[in-house]
Amino acid sequence: MAGSGHRGPDRNEADGREAVRRDAAADGAASGRAGAAANGAKSARARAGGRTRSRLKAAWPPLAVLAALLLLWEAAVRLWGVEAWLMPSPGRILADAWEARERLAGHAGATLSLTLLGFAGGSAAGFALAALLHLLPLVRAGVYPLLVLSQNVPIIALGPLLVIWFGFGLLPKLLLVMLVCFFPVCVAMLGGLRGADPALERYLRMIGAGRWRRFVSLELPSSAPHLFSGLKLAASYSVTSAVVAEWIGSDRGLGYFMLLSSKGFKTSLVFAGVAIVVALSLLLVAAVAGAERLALRWRSERGGAA
Template sequence: MIRSIWNKGWPPFLTAILLLLLWQFGVMIAGTPTWRLPAPLTIIEEGIRQAPLLGKHISHTVTVTLLGFSIGSVLGLIIACVLHVIPGMKSAFYPLLVLSQNIPTIALAPLLMIWFGFGILPKLIVIALVCFFPVTVATLGGLSNPDPGMHRYLQMIGASRSQLFWKLELPYALPSVFSGLKISATYSVMGGVIAEWLGSDRGIGVFMLLSKSSFRTDRVFVAIVLIVVLSLLLFGAIALLEKWIVRWKTAKS
């Protein structure tokens, strides 16, 4: 029975609980002050106390994150399809896409604030820049590796380039597309928080900065927990959508 429970995905959960217990008792035994390292129970209590205030911060971060994630994902899909379909485009522009990821987001964000002000637009650009690259790379990889047998068969019966793309390459690339979306989902919330650090009046990033300035380490950990939870929820939503859309892969496996 223990082995059955262990094999159903419990190891990460049980490991996390064990680490939290070690953290809790370690802080209690060492007598570490709260401003340096709060115990998990202290963080939970502070999160409950701050719940009324956190509502507006969470809603702002979620709204900006979802918008930026959607824009970045759609942009990544379009770029990948264009690079794949048009001959020579991938070899010409793919290295530039890789180079674009070497520019730190924290360094680019102030320029966006100067160019576009302190509204929602620069925040959406930051999140979109974080999200589009994983989707582009994963989609390109999927489009380049369709089923060889099906590809030869469609060519033999005279399928056009457009038919090969829509009926074979794109459907077979869907698992790769969702892999890129799940990676982007984990980055998008942090991208939104970074954007809020550089200019906003609300959001989890603003709450974190205010907590850091007042040496409220427990509130900083509350913000970190919220970021992790939101990232996991978005990741889980993408995974459920993948399971619903890519049914042929589930049936095959």
């Protein structure tokens, strides 16, 4: 009994030391996780800062050249006394654009609406046709050459035909923008679908995956970079095609505004419209590029988690 009573306190003391060690280990693990999270956040901030610095480093040379060209333009117009209706200076363009800012904003909104509708519709049609042609090789053999041939038809010649067929409403202008955006998305998507990893395709065939399963699981995800390349091309063309559509027949939009301004010899406002068209194109391409980064990052994180 005495030995038993003597061992009781020793056992309690050992249990206490074990509990202290467990608590210390838990605290150490928690500290390690917190440190890892902090280091991860620091590294993420460092990477973001590095990307920002690299983008600024890449952006300043063309911006400097553009600023120099604008200064030379301003100096040349002032030095040789060029008439404003012939070649306005950048300062005159800014001043006239500011005076007409409300009209410019309204027309830019109309062009942007037409652009987004046509871009979305043309991209969706290009995606759907690319998937159809990929899944049906016989149809692709007959349709794809005609699809390439159709791109030789000038837009400026197709526009009046659409107006004759569908009138002066929204539909002919929308169809024109869709036709322009449709082709790059379709061709890029077809190239991406045909470029899937052959080894993975053989593996899927070996485990009994059907045609639709291979399309959804392998070919469609692998075509994402090609799809976004086509979308960026379509985005860069979409604003210009919307302006051409407005030239052909419209009562609003930047194309209509620039056409009226040129007929009234308001050259500065024509330049202002061109600048807004360029800005809208750059913004749309940047939006597609941002969506591409998010989609590919999500895809890589999902693949890493799997």
